[in-house]
Amino acid sequence: MQVPAPAPDPIAPDALLVEVAWEVCNQVGGIYTVIRSKVPATVQAWDDRYCLLGPYFANQAQGEFEPYDDQQMAALNDPFAGAVRQMRKRGYDICLGIWLVTGRPRVVLINPYQAYPRLGQIKSDLWHHHTIPTPDTDDLLHQVVAFGDLAKIFLEVLATEVVPPQRLVAHFHEWMTGVAIPALRRDQVPVHLVFTTHATLLGRYLAMNDPNFYDHLMQVEWQAEARHFNIEPAVTMERAAAHGAHVFTTVSELTVRECIYLLDRIPDAVLPNGLNIERFVALHEFQNLHQQYKSKIHEFVMAHFFQSYSFDLDKTLYLFTSGRYEYHNKGFDLTLEALARLNYRLQQSGLEGNVVMFFITKRPFHSINPQVLQSRAILDEVQETCEAIERQVGERLFYAAAAGTDHRLPDLDALVDDYWKLRYRRTLQSWKTTNLPPVITHNLVDDATDDILNFVRRANLVNNQHDRVKIVYHPDFVSPTSPLFGMEYGQFVRGCHLGIFPSYYEPWGYTPLECVARGVPAITSDLSGFGDYVMETVPDHEAKGIYVVKRQEKSFEESAAELTEMLWQFVQLNRRERIMQRNNVESSAELYDWKNLRVHYDRAYQLALERQ
Incomplete structure (x- = not known):
């Protein structure tokens, strides 16, 4: 395994770094995981020379952001605080504080709505100076261009606080913040600009609507397609940011191709995503945690299936997939095809055991199915009745043993009151x-x-009794407040045996990486950034519990056959082999820690500092 050596600390000791993202203290998408998980490693390298910048939305920020009070602000003597003080004097609604995540980085949040009175002028400037159209009917675009203008003003003010030879690097993530870049370049603000696209906006739309997206990529006319999907303003902003940045980056070799053909610029660097592995480390406990959370999944499965028929839970494997509902992009179609084939193969093989496959995604729904809720409630009542009988039998058996002279086991049925016998019978009849x-x-x-x-x-x-692969489609995120699971998503993952994510379009893909961090084997694809990275950098990755389905230049049929074979081999592993594999997975997680992968970011910043 070739892991890049960590960059020397500190990187560019004469530079300040501002990282700009829409998801700072604002959990709306996958970039939130990237930014948040990277914070500890970035703070370790940059310390008080690092600050994040994002939009202020009160409802989102209130649980994650702790602003400095006036006394704390007065005590701060650094460029970030100086810039905030300057902007406050000019009447701007801006605050400096701490993001309440691991690493506790400093954050500047700016209210985008304060720029709305100037929206007409801002939009006019975008059109006249950069030919970026902004219609009047899209409030998200209004928020984006308002924040972009305010971010530009903040960086202008911050640049006046920077005393040479100190220099300023600003790293923008995605088109929603990158709209500030063209204006910064036009006004020659002394800041070195890095822009990262995590997935081209047009690429995501095209991949969702074209099953042969990669074959047609070279023929795409970006403007016509952007107009077709009604996303021309956002795509134009993304292109302007990519061309305006001193250093343009993306997250995987796969998205490099998209950038070349859809944004017309070759990325200067690839910045693979990692995780803060320390958050997931359970050391010797991870196997115990698997057992603990698997027992919680057992409870759900009993409630869901045993009302109709039962099967041996000790010989049942729990598989799952999760993520945004993109049936083709996320590989749900390929997963279902492979599961249907696995079901047939298991039926024909005579092998013991069952597979329960969970689809965890988000879809609009009216309510939880009343039958599912009722089944869970009745099973809870069955459990309460059994526990009451258990207590009664235990107490009376203990008394009989202590008081009696007969060494034989008494008739246990006689130790149970008629009330509990009747309740037991009636509960099972309704169950x-x-x-x-x-x-x-x-x-x-x-x-x-x-x-x-x-x-x-x-x-x-459809969950026939003879089906060896059972399906549970849960169109909502797993959470402790759910009456069905009553556990965190991370706990649910730990309780499963395998994660399946054979994406057709996935610029990076955190879901398999999060499996690995929790010691759970995962299937990904070579059309996901993570899968491509694993193939390039992790030798013998299947032994480490990471399986990669080949989808590049393969037909759906070929990929389905390969995925079916992977699943077939997995279900044939015995318990000892699965435990050994989980050990290997857990021990390899360190390879994907930001402490190792941060070096790619620091090299991009160094390159930006070298460019004027």
Whole structure:
């Protein structure tokens, strides 16, 4: 494994770094995970020369942001605080404080709505100076251009606080903040600019709508396609940021191709994403945690399936996939096809055991299926009844043993009151049903057109008793407040045996990486940035529990056959082999820590400092 050596600390000791992202203290997308997880490693290298900049949205920030009070602000003597004080004197609504995450970085948040009175002028300047159109009907675009203008003003003011030979680097993530870059270059503000696209906006739209996206990439006319999808303003902003930055970067070799053909600039560097592995480390406890959370999943499975029929939970494997609902992009279509084939193969093989496959995603729904809720409630009542009988039998058995002279075990049935016998019988009578366990746990708003449901109906993969692969489609995120699981998503992951993420379009892909960090084997694809990175840098990755489905230049049929074979080999592992594999997965997680991967960012900053 070739891991880049950590960059010498500190990098560029005469430079300040401002990292600008829409997701600073604002959890709205995957970039939030990138920024938040990278903070500890960045703070370690840059210390008080580092600050984040983002938009202030009160509802999002209140749980994550702690502003400095006036006394704390007065005591600060650095360029970031100086710039904030200057802007406050000019009447701007801006605050400096701490992001309450590991590393506790300093953060500047600016209220974008304060620029709304000047929106007309800002939009006019974008059009006349940079030919960036901004329609009047899109409030998100208004927020973006307002924040972009305010970010530019902040960096201008900050540049006046920087005393040579000190220099200023500003790193912008995604088009939503990159709109500031063209104006900064036009006004020749002395700041070295880095721009990262994590996934080109047009690429995501094209991949969702074209099953042969990669074959057609070279023929795309960006402006016509952007107009077709009604995203021309955002795509134009993204292109302007990419061309205006001193250093243009992306997150994987896969998105390099997109940048070349859709943004017309070759990236200067690839910045692979990592995780703060320390947050996930459980040391010798991780196997115990797997058992603990698997037992919670057992409870759900019993409630969901055992009302109709039962199977041996000790011989059941829990597989899952999760992420944004993009049926083709996320590889849900390929996963379902492979599961249907695995189901048939298991039925024909005579092997013991079952597979329960969870689809965890987000879809509009009316409510949790009442049948699912009722089943869970009745099972809870069954459990309470059994525990009451257990207590009663235990107390009376203990008394009989202490008081009696007969060494034989008494009739346990005689130790139970008639009340509990009757309640036990009636509870079980209301529990059992002849209906099949439902495939989906919620009532969707649009059940008839849902791709996952339509596939399982066509394939008759509908949780028949003879099906060896069972499907649970949970169109909501797993959370402790859910009456079905009652656990965190990370706990759910630890309780599963395998994560399946064979994406067709995935610029990076955090879900398999989060599996690895928790000691859970994962399947990814060579069309995900993470999968491509693993193939390039991790020898013998399957032994480390990371399987990569080949999708580049492969037909759907070829990829489905390969994924089916991977699943077939996995279900044949015995318990000892699975434990050994989880050990290997957990021990390899350190390879993806930001402490190792941060060096790519620091090299990009060094390159930006070398360019004027």
